Amino acid sequence: MANPPNPSVLGPYTAWMYGPGRAYDFFASDRGRDPHYLSGILERPGGHEPTPAPNPLSGAGTTAPLLAPSLWSGLPAPRFVPFVMAGKLAHDIDGATLDALWRSADTAGVTVPGGGGLGPQAGSATAINAGFPVRKDDVVETATGDLALSIDPAVGTSKPIVVIGIIDDGIPFANHGFDGPDGRTRIDACWMQGMAPDGSGRVRFGREVTGGDITALRAAHGADEDAIYRAVGALGGKGRAASPLIGDIAHGAHTLGALAAGSDAQVRIVAVDLPPAATWDTSGYGRDMVMLAGLHYIFDRADKIAAAYGKDTLPMVVNISYGYSGGSHDGGTTLEAAFDELIEARRAKAPTGFTLPSGNMYLDGTHAAADVSAGEAMTPLPWRVAPDDRTSSFLECWLPAGVAPEDVAFTLYGPGSTYGGPGPVAAIIDGLGDAGTTQTASITWKAQSVGQLSIDQGRSGRWRYLIALAPTDSSTAGHAPAGLWKIVVKNKGSASILLRFWIQRDISYGRGFTGARQSCFDEPANQRFTKEGRLNEDDTPGAMTARKGTLNGMATGATSLVVGAAKGWRSNAELYSCAAHADEAKQVEASAMVTKTLAEVGRLSGGVRSGPRVRLTGTSVSAPAVGAALRDLIAEQPAGASATNYADALDQAGLLKDVEPPTPDRLGRGVLE
């Protein structure tokens, strides 16, 4: 069947969201019904130079200023700049309009807080990585970027001050677990990205809660932490959903509890609480903008803390317990490259650790690798799509470096049987591929469009096919059939190629119930259980489905310290704890004990309110534990220690215990108790 190419400068996820997928996911959600502004990350290979008067983005009948959040001054001409586009509502924009708008971005500049801007260099082509829209009434159109810090007299000069930064969802800033020994909070700044602004104008969207604010809120509301969260709008109402802080346990409460463990007043905390939009869609799509803005904020506030205590700069550890299962896994995604740019620049000034989880999808059957000989087609790869899935399903296929799409034919078949042949052809992209645009083809089932197959070139030069499949829930209009879809890629070139496939995470997470259901590869050759009946932690020779290669696709940048999760027996790795493919540069570097015995499942850390301790499993938990260990020794690290992202430093300090049998691909250099 012939599918005409439909070139667009929108990325394939954005093309789906604003195009055929508009009836699902963000725009169909309860929380997506409020007015939202467009957002994204502008990338200019030559960097963004300071300019007195930035040009607005104009095109498609729209002129709108691009507003940057607080950017770290240590990177004066950043390549990557997050922005919110004020004045035009996402709901009023269709895919074609957005495409035309993004095409006009080459001349646009970004307004920075406090006035002035960052502008394009002549001839510098611009790419935009679209973010989830930002709620209109969260946006502060006139931001000043100023911050008044209250000095904590408990912070002395005898010991080094260390800043810890965290980006997560559900940061319980009023929790006394984050206090110093005298009861003053150690949180100097917390950016609540999804809260209503408070009029101070210090952050571009949401609101900032400073240490001084926390002291004042405690004075005003007494010991009732619920009253404090309600006062800043975190418990919902006024047309807003409640944040995770309404519950007893929250992801951010646990991760920050681990990273901030203890009550040392020399440990200063800067936190970023992500907006609800960042956690609804577990594929991770659309989250890059708020993440990058969050890291700029953390670095900026860390500099202000340093200045407040009379220092030029301070050592720091940042933890982000989030990830993608997809991505090029070569450090080349926009967010990984943007993180690397920031962290490398900061490491030039002060020791800066950056811990990320290795991922929890080791046994979920969401990765496959297929070696396809020249002139051959691969064995059909079976993709099991669950029924009653109320969100889109996404599957990425990446070609190896140097392989051109002209030499590849990608065919998707509709549901067929497990052992028999595939069902009818649903979409083909044969020999297409255009640098700089996304080409899409419709996925059809019984003459109806039920998805989008696309090809685009990733930032690192490798080509990606993306399947975006409509929900399978039968009450959704235009729903796709559930069942066993199959993928066949033919290698028309003259050398064999190693194809990599990743299915994006697709679960209901947190407080909003999205009705997401995870799809997986369901390949009979993959032995999921051992002869003893245990879950098989080894890959099966001859099967395409591979556990090795499931590493967090947001953690493969050069500067991240990738952390796995350990348990106290048998393989020593928690069953879910991911590993990289042997060919990949980025491997798991360290790990922390999460489940010591069968009776102690999960690592202890804090709940939302002061006092309770809860157990949580996952590499989300082990990453900040390693971050906390690094926090205590990073101040003494020489510049060269960052070459191994401080994994060697942790090991040389005796913190990473060897385990038997050795499990380096999943636990790195050893296990932190």
Added chain:
Amino acid sequence: MSGFSGFQGVQGVQGVQGVQGVQGVQGVQGVQGVQGVQGVQGVQGVQGVAGVHPVVESQTTAFSIRHVAGQAPIDPQDVSEDERTNDQQMKYWADPIRGFIYVADFMKNYSWQTADDKVTLRWGGKTMLTLGRPSIGLLVDQLDFVTEYMDLRPDRGSEVLGQMGSLSGHYAYMLGLTPSRHPKTFELAELAQLLSSHTVAIPKHYLTVRRPDQLDGRLMPMIQTPGHGSFPSGHATQAMAIATVLAALVDEKPDHFPDAAARKALMFKQAERIAQNRTVAGVHYPIDSYAGAFLGREVARIMVASAKARKNRMEKLKEQTYTPTNVDYFYDDFAGMPEGAGEYRVAHSGPMAWLWKKALEEFI
């Protein structure tokens, strides 16, 4: 985040839910007044030891041995009367009978006047609390809150089920109460719940407000929809009455607890949570909780005032008014609402004074 973690251990609590689920099956909770009485009966556990009551078997014994008691008539001069000053005879009566007396004694002062858009509740003929009736538009607005609170059902499930009957146990652990040492304090708390149930039935009846799930089928409450009106919330009434009466008890013995303020804060927080849990469950709007809190606080204030009032001197309490608006329910907001300028008066109640004194004696 997206699958990068899984909470453990919390699920263990759900095991308890299964047990408590049995309570839900009983279906007795609709007749909460009866349960309230049983709450008072619950104190019998202590006295039940002496409750052996042989009748028929002993009659043969009676006829066989009565001769040893002789033939003399009873001389009225020899009879010493049972105590009956200051309602001291309360100590003679069985628990459910005391319950009947408290209720009858309380209700003799309670009356009401209804209008299309409000009900005026009176005490001793004077206005005690005026409750405005919510419009359908306001109820629809409030559905947003009920929908949002659905997210908390996994967290609050065991509490919701555990709070379907007697509530005093949910406060007992804030005051270190135990039935052997504090039987009358339990009786006071149970009575606050019992009187609340009787009192709240009247505005529920006359205002006739539909439950949230009777407006929006998507709410699907986690417990059976109660068979009475939504506004005010009976749970909010009971929970606030218990917290208020126990807080007054704590105030009366300021030296008993070293941390009295903290304990009172916990009890009012608990009252907030019990009311909110009914919204989580999907059976109440936040405005129901406000109306219930207003009523429960007055029930408790009347209990305390009638216990403390001297026999010939009325205690004065402030007239209250609640007109619902579209906000979420929080105790702080309730406590900050203005009280009316008008007054109503509460006379001495012998049974209440007796119980109050007995409860106070449990806190030396």
